[in-house]
Amino acid sequence: MLIHTIARRELKAYFTSLIAYTVIATFLAVSGYFFYTNMVMFVMFVGSDVRLGLWQQTFYDMRFVLVSLMPLLTMRLFAEEKKLGTIELLFTSPLQDVDIILGKYLASVLVLVLMLVLTVLYPILLAIVFSVDIGPVATGYLGLFLMGSACIACGLFLSSLTENQIVAAMATLGVLLLLWFIDWNEGIAGAATIRVLHQLSFSEHFLNFIRGVIELDDVVYYVSLTVLFLCCTAWSLESRKWRGRA
């Protein structure tokens, strides 16, 4: 109930401060551009195999846009409240930390969902011309959603560590990029190490989704990353109790 109260306030704040519009518009514009150029390329060079290849390519591109935009969406979540001092109001209201954390998380996830839903326009447009295979498109979106949610949880945690929004955004981007590129070093790491790094890689776990396959361990990876970051946030809020400040 209170999660819902917090989430609604956060959503309102997203839309009155124009952050949500800006992030969504950027996402639509950039992924629209990728979609268009990919389509042109496929039509010109590949011919009829638009059905799978185009989606793979477009989802490849969209996840980059997603990873670079999510930190901007999440940076304000706690940092702004700390800067304004309103965190003191939340912490002295009859709210539990978990209400605050999940409320804020939920609000960002809803913006993410809205963002993704708006891009469904592209496959619909395409479906008018070509027949579109729904399966890989749906799994691709599921992948984007799971990955975006993990990014949000990561951003939420880092936002809870600072009162500076820019610092929160940069740190989030840093962590996400590190997770992304963690297995891109075949040259120096041994095969065994690489196998472990693959397991940790943000990008590696995305591949099956765009191939139209839902693997349990991919889902588990993103979900557990999300839960891990949410727990870190809870721990970070809890730390005020022994550090003596918000």
Add this chain to the structure above:
Amino acid sequence: MYTIEAEHLTKFYGSARGVVDLSFTVERGEIVGFLGPNGSGKTTTMRMLTCFFPPTSGTARICGHDIVREPLAVRRAIGYLPESVPLYLDMPVRSYLHFFAEVKGVPSRQRRQRVEETMQRCGLEQYAHRLIRKLSKGYRQRVGIAQALLGDPEVLILDEPTIGLDPRQIIEIRNLIKELGSSRTVILSTHILPEVSMTCTRVMIIHEGRLIAIDTPDNLMRRIQQTPRILLRAHGPEHELIRTLAALPNVRSVQRTSTGAAALDYYQIDTEPDGQVMSEIARVVVEAGWQLQELRPLDITLEQIFIQLITDEQTGPRPC
């Protein structure tokens, strides 16, 4: 049962002192003023009572709930105005209050009415739709106070509620506090001395993180004003003037206040408590032809109270 019972509340920020060993009780219907200079620990104490952070040691009970073990129950019982008056600047006043009404668990059917009532009480009706960002400091303060009142809390904790308000608003807020104090318990902090004597039923004086006195304003004044001071401005031969006045009954001592050329003609006279000596001094000065220019009792200042209480403390403990 006491509404607030604090037992050895202590807070250290790392190794820095917040407050040390605070014990006190507050009964229902009291308005208690925390008085203390900057950095004495007023805000720290309030933040512990509101469960913003737990004490390093010691504890307190508010309405029977322990602040360490039952923070949620405590928060339900209190309304809090933090010192910096934090607000969501991008929200209109009404939605802001609606949000907190919801957070404080006001049932949805009563919420609208409660918000409207509170806005009226704090004089905010005409600003209901205004963004908080666009309100003046005084009106932001009112929104903060309205937020504290929303849940109809048993205990109100207000950190410097009248700071930044204009004189008329100060009076309004003080009246509001007094009105609330009749049915609830109020704790407010301030460094304005008259505020305490005007609104509070009891005063707690905190200095360097320690509670050095807790008493009614009247008793406190009496204790401190044991040697009421009078300021005299007159022009006459210094030694003779001092000798003559010092010889008057009920006068303890006369001193020339020696601060710069402008103060040359000022004298400070310490008198016995309850000694009515003003008229006597006036008569003597006038009769001697010393050009009486000013004669008035010196108001005690916050500084004097502290100096007095601290020296009291050092010379021997007094029962609080």
